[in-house]
Amino acid sequence: MSIYQHFRKEEHAFIDQIISWRDQVKSEYRYKLLDFLNPREKTIVQSVIGTKDEVKCAFWGGYEEAERKRAILYPDYYEPSADDYELVLFKVNYPAKFIQLEHRQVLGALMGLGLKRSKFGDIIINGSNVQFIAAAQIADYIKLNFNQVGKTHITLEEILFDELTLSEQKGYEQTITVSSMRLDTILAEIFHLSRQKVLPYIKNQLVTVNWKIIEDPAYLCHEGDVISIRGFGRSKINKIDGMTKKEKWRLIVEKRK
Structure with missing residues (x-):
């Protein structure tokens, strides 16, 4: 039975990529870190990798309830740690007394830097507190270039994940x-x-x-x-x-x- 029959045609290319990554982990016998995945992509990875193969998968997005998570494909001898996911957490400082930033505005500003959506994770807004998670490989680029959301000037602060403040999803x-x-x-x-x-x-x-x-x-x-x-x-x-x-x-x- 083909794995493809369980998925839509437009998802087949992503399945091919997962199979290629799985084979790479098998042949090189070391883990492979993927970019941030949305929940649908996460489901596809879990389905393709399964639980009985010598290659396994694990996910982390900075906190347990994260919507977007990075995946690690790894050989069965390995046990991934949080550091392996290479995540950074940023706090956005802005004049909160005069304006309230929205999720779509922060997302649009980040995409406007030429970044792929797969390079950063959840954008978390809790009242006036705005934070977002990104791949460590683009952290320096973000620090240099992310200084404005719409017409609002901002500054960035890299913080510890202990300082993550979650919003209530209603x-x-x-x-x-x-x-x-x-x-x-x-x-x-x-x-x-x-x-x-x-x-x-x-x-x-x-x-x-x-x-x-x-x-x-x-x-x-x-x-x-x-x-x-x-x-x-x-x-x-x-x-x-x-x-x-x-x-x-x-x-x-x-x-x-």
Whole structure:
């Protein structure tokens, strides 16, 4: 049975890369550190590596509940430590009395430096306290170049992970019914928009499924998918709970800002 049949076609290239890394660990008999992965990529790595092979995998993102984590593929004799993940934690200092920085602003500013999203982990905002986690290899570059978020001038401070302050993630479940599993249909129902209003967000690359931009309104969603519209928040299809008498799909979704 092929591993590929369990995944979408657009994920096959990533699977190939994981298999290549696994083979490298086998042949060189030393661990391989990967970049930050989103939860979907983490699931794929776990599925491909499995638990019975001589190569194992472990994940760490700076704290247990981290959404984005780096992965280590390692031979069975090795036991990874926190230092092996090569993470740094930054605090963003800014005039918090006059402005409140948002997650999307910090993310946009970091991406504006030419950095790949895979090079930094969670952005944690707790009130006026803004912190983010990055790969150690780009720490010096960030220190030199990250000095502004939008029109707000900032300074950076590298701090210990003991000083990490976590924000409370508030979400709630709701049940919706949809006529199909098309992306535009589900978005419209979750975010209380018409399908006509949803289409421009999709076409303008403001919609992601499992952290990947999707431009096809007819894209078919599945149980476990995480869907977001920029500016509206994020939702996860926790469960496909069968069909109604009117032959509509009943979905249990979790909404989160």
